Amino acid sequence: MAQNSIxxxxxxxxxxxxxxxxxxxxxxAIIYAIFNGKTRxxxxxxxxxxxxxxxxDERLKELVRHGILEKRSSEGEAKPGYHxxxxxxxxxxxxxxxxxxxxxxxxxx
Amino acid sequence: MAQNSIxxxxxxxxxxxxxxxxxxxxxxAIIYAIFNGKTRxxxxxxxxxxxxxxxxDERLKELVRHGILEKRSSEGEAKPGYHxxxxxxxxxxxxxxxxxxxxxxxxxx
DNA sequence: TTTATTACTTACTTTTCGTAAGTCAATAGG
DNA sequence: CCTATTGACTTACGAAAAGTAAGTAATAAA
Numbered sequence: 154m155a156q157n158s159i160x161x162x163x164x165x166x167x168x169x170x171x172x173x174x175x176x177x178x179x180x181x182a183i184i185y186a187i188f189n190g191k192t193r194x195x196x197x198x199x200x201x202x203x204x205x206x207x208x209x210d211e212r213l214k215e216l217v218r219h220g221i222l223e224k225r226s227s228e229g230e231a232k233p234g235y236h237x238x239x240x241x242x243x244x245x246x247x248x249x250x251x252x253x254x255x256x257x258x259x260x261x262x
Numbered sequence: 263m264a265q266n267s268i269x270x271x272x273x274x275x276x277x278x279x280x281x282x283x284x285x286x287x288x289x290x291a292i293i294y295a296i297f298n299g300k301t302r303x304x305x306x307x308x309x310x311x312x313x314x315x316x317x318x319d320e321r322l323k324e325l326v327r328h329g330i331l332e333k334r335s336s337e338g339e340a341k342p343g344y345h346x347x348x349x350x351x352x353x354x355x356x357x358x359x360x361x362x363x364x365x366x367x368x369x370x371x
Numbered sequence: 372t373t374t375a376t377t378a379c380t381t382a383c384t385t386t387t388c389g390t391a392a393g394t395c396a397a398t399a400g401g
Numbered sequence: 402c403c404t405a406t407t408g409a410c411t412t413a414c415g416a417a418a419a420g421t422a423a424g425t426a427a428t429a430a431a
Contacts, residue, residue: 316388
């Protein structure tokens with residue numbers, strides 16, 4: 154079953170598209186920041202050292218275009234921020250798995 | 263606990279490094295192919311349309327350097343191929359999670 | 372009303388990627 | 402044995418993406 158295995162099947166275009174999108178430079182860090190409650194442009198920029206305004210803007214637009222984020226103000230927010238859609242929230246498991254791997258298998262070089 | 267949550271903590275350099283490495287162009291597809299039993303250079307190239315020899319070589323060298331792959335011949339193999347290390351095998355859960363997400367949330371554009 | 376901050380946009384440099392051709396060793400066929 | 406083919410890279414170069422810096426318009430604060 155597709156949920157529990159990557160099988161021994163052919164090349165998966167869906168998997169490839171997902172890994173090219175989610176794996177793009179800074180994208181992981183941006184989604185991670187939003188998971189951690191940073192919704193405004195400046196808040197996200199503040200927690201990701203090295204990320205420029207230009208690329209943050211580019212990545213946010215991509216993620217909105219792909220239905221992972223949406224720009225809106227939720228209750229209590231004066232100004233609109235970036236929020237995860239249901240599709241975006243579903244990425245949580247992927248990020249948790251990658252985070253766990255990163256912590257357990259540090260860089261060796 | 264670090265295993266089950268990405269928490270609401272600060273920026274994680276480990277997570278960032280991991281997502282930049284694993285998320286690099288073609289890297290996901292290459293590891294996926296090796297999980298699916300393709301160990302030789304030409305076999306990997308054959309199952310990933312669009313991937314050139316030059317980048318396959320570059321990505322394989324990177325993954326070996328980071329301890330995710332190693333180049334050796336296992337029993338029964340005449341010639342050496344690329345095999346996942348324990349660190350590389352530990353990525354299985356990440357790929358399964360991403361694969362499941364990709365299948366459940368297809369591109370909308 | 373000046374100053375500061377937010378959320379971008381524009382311009383330009385550097386790095387990475389894509390495409391193609393070339394190299395060198397190991398079979399395979401004639 | 403000689404030539405052809407395949408496998409596994411390597412080199413060269415133009416194109417695309419990312420990095421850096423500066424600029425701008427719209428609030429918000431002093």
